[in-house]
Amino acid sequence: MRISILSRKSELYSTRRLLEAAESRGHEARVQDPFKFTIHVENPPKLLFLSKPFPLPDAVIPRIGASITYFGTALIRQFEQMGVFTLSSSRAVNASRDKLYALQLLSKQNILLPKTAFVRRKSEILKTIDEIGGAPVVIKLLEGTQGIGVVLAERLNTAQAIIELLHVAKQNILVQKFVEEAKGRDIRAFVVGDRVVAAMRRVSENPSEFRSNVHRGGRAESIQLPKEFEEVSVRAAKTLGLKVAGVDLLESKEGPAIIEVNSSPGLEAIENVSGVDIAAEIIQFIEQNVGQV
Ligand SMILES: Nc1ncnc2c1ncn2[C@@H]1O[C@H](COP(=O)(O)OP(=O)(O)O)[C@@H](O)[C@H]1O
Ligand SMILES: [Mg+2]
Secondary structure (H helix, E strand, C coil): CEEEEECCCCCCHHHHHHHHHHHHCCCEEEEECHHHEEEECCCCCEEEECCEECCCCCEEEECCCHHHHHHHHHHHHHHHHCCCEECCCHHHHHHHHCHHHHHHHHHHCCCCCCCEECCCCHHHHHHHHHHCCCCCEEEEECCCCCCCCEEEECCHHHHHHHHHHHHHCCCCEEEEECCHHHCCEEEEEEEECCEEEEEEEEEECCCCCCCCCHHHCEEEEECCCCHHHHHHHHHHHHHHCCCEEEEEEEEECCEEEEEEEECCCCCHHHHHHHCCCHHHHHHHHHHHHHCCC
């Protein structure tokens, strides 16, 4: 079948791997830069690629970076309106991009999360921190990625100052209990369809760094994922409506706590560490769900 991979950079590892996997399974695949499309809002909906009519593919794999969420999800929506199978829906990508929105959806499903709050009124900040268990707390930008936009405030007064500062800078933030026992480690579970196809543990190499993101210098290790982590990761992806998701979990005292669900999870570290051909798993999932190889 014909597969369109929506990605700004064809040289990115994940993009390259998806292209390779699609081609090696006999598909005609192309990487297309979302910004080369023009969306024409008319009935029927129309899509141009570099000003020319775009022959519709059988399936679209959106790899929409956080910096282009708005245009990227509008483009996915256009494909949806034109009846094209898209691996991730525009709604699901939008839900996963907003950490607060995603956690609200997960909390309704009784999925364990670190205590999280959203507060605006200055006089309520201290009480809110107290309510979620007191300092230290983690403060996060709702749309941060790769560990940027996540900060640990060790003390109550620093936490209050950071929150006020971000409010003045017109940033939406959430305040979250610091899961101290996670000790700079977290788990990434890669969900495809209704199973976890690969997992890794990420460990911060720097003892004073609580963020374990690979982009922040975290080291990836292989891990045998316990059943309960697997079960909750699949449930989280389902809750957000994602067929492919990178679920981030902390090993908290109470069990696996979800902190984030990524809709365009990277393949490099996790394929290297797990030895799983995740790109092939994704293409296989598309084959089974488009149903016209
Ligand atoms: N509540 C928390 N307690 C302890 N560590 C956390 C907490 N939230 C995040 N972290 C650490 O910070 C990293 C980045 O946080 P995350 O919410 O995944 O944001 P990003 O989207 O930037 O990856 C996580 O991978 C984890 O190591
Ligand atoms: Mg993360």
